[in-house]
Amino acid sequence: MDPLEDVLALVGATSRLSTAMAAGGRWAVRFDPPAGVKFNAVRRGGCLLRVDGVPEPVTLAEGDCFLLTQPRCFTLAGDLDTPPEPAGPIFRAAVDGVARAGTGEEVFLIGGAFSFTERGRALLLDGLPPVIHVPAATPEAGTVRWAVEQIDTELRAEPLGGRLVAEHLALVMLIRILRLHLARGGGSGWLAGLADPVLAPVLRALHARPDHPWTVAELARVASVSRSTLAARFKEVVDRGPLEYLTGWRIELAAERIRRSDDTMASIARAVGYGSESALSVAFKRTTGLSPRAYRSRARR
Incomplete structure (x- = not known):
């Protein structure tokens, strides 16, 4: 991806x-x-x-x-x-x-x-x-x-x-x-990460399989570096940790499906890597300030 x-x-x-x-x-x-x-x-x-x-x-x-x-x-x-x-x-x-x-x-x-x-x-x-x-x-x-x-x-x-x-x-x-x-070169954020030789393969992996239960150790193997090196590099360039980035990306995917489809919240949760609707709801509200259902209602208004 x-x-x-x-x-x-x-x-x-x-x-x-x-x-x-x-x-x-x-x-x-x-x-x-x-x-x-x-x-x-x-x-x-x-x-x-x-x-x-x-x-x-x-x-x-x-x-x-x-x-x-x-x-x-x-x-x-x-x-x-x-x-x-x-x-x-x-x-x-x-x-x-x-x-x-x-x-x-x-x-x-x-x-x-x-x-x-x-x-x-x-x-x-x-x-x-x-x-x-x-x-x-x-x-x-x-x-x-x-x-x-x-x-x-x-x-x-x-x-x-x-x-x-x-x-x-x-x-x-x-x-x-x-x-x-x-x-x-230069700059920060995920765009800068795409140009970084260490982070680029990690970002590609996260985007290819956002529903996978990634760990920092597994992502470090993708990048062929240690866990501490990956965590430090991600924080320096993208300004957040790799799993924090994954959570944000999952929420973006969920928000898009909530806006554009009539899928149930449970099916959306499974599609983006959450084991239950309640787990998605907690992460979604922490990131956006709204529950998934409130977000859908506002988007459709």
């Missing part, structure tokens, strides 16, 4: 493309915190990106893109000395799907956002930096650039099903950006 594919399938990721933006001359646009995970790609020209709480601005060149992983205000600008205008009025005045800032069209950006279920957002994004910059000059970014180009083509040509194709391409881009982040 591929844990990244596993989690992306579970978190209910959807994409939405937004109005494009053209800008030129002296310009700066201030954006409110996005509701989802925001992305933009520079199709022409270049600009600066400043994200609240990030010390240094990011220089964006033609072909670059970025992923804003947290709901923070951000500014796109031709220079940082120009007072920014709020994005709302500019985008409400868009013509033919393009909002315009400043004078001319020296810079052209396309963008959109990814949305996740409430629990899925924390599961996927924990440990990521607030902004991930993918420079066009990075050789590994070729597929990201291809996806951006195809999205632009689909939106401009407007063929049958073009918007749906563009949205699926945006999800491809999200996966590629996450892969690039993993390849760079």
Whole structure:
């Protein structure tokens, strides 16, 4: 089982493309915190990106893109000395799907956002930096650039099903950006664990057989290290112990089945590795703050 594919399938990721933006001359646009995970790609020209709480601005060149992983205000600008205008009025005045800032069209950006279920957002994004910059000059970014180009083509040509194709391409881009982040190393959380040579086989094993009664000793054999080494490494990178991670993943699987199926709580408990409905209920309430039945009722409302 591929844990990244596993989690992306579970978190209910959807994409939405937004109005494009053209800008030129002296310009700066201030954006409110996005509701989802925001992305933009520079199709022409270049600009600066400043994200609240990030010390240094990011220089964006033609072909670059970025992923804003947290709901923070951000500014796109031709220079940082120009007072920014709020994005709302500019985008409400868009013509033919393009909002315009400043004078001319020296810079052209396309963008959109990814949305996740409430629990899925924390599961996927924990440990990521607030902004991930993918420079066009990075050789590994070729597929990201291809996806951006195809999205632009689909939106401009407007063929049958073009918007749906563009949205699926945006999800491809999200996966590629996450892969690039993993390849760079650093960070924490389960995504960082996927790039760790000790933890990666353990995470694959946990995701392949979440209902198995795993022990730390058995997982240490999977990783070919001692129990103490595995426990320490898991805590350092993923910020929790291996069995604590397994409990969290089982609860995510149970929550997904509770939301989307009419299965009994007893059958869901067995499917995710709990011996009884009461054992699932105790673990589920400790993790989510709700009993499984209360969670199902709230989800369906």
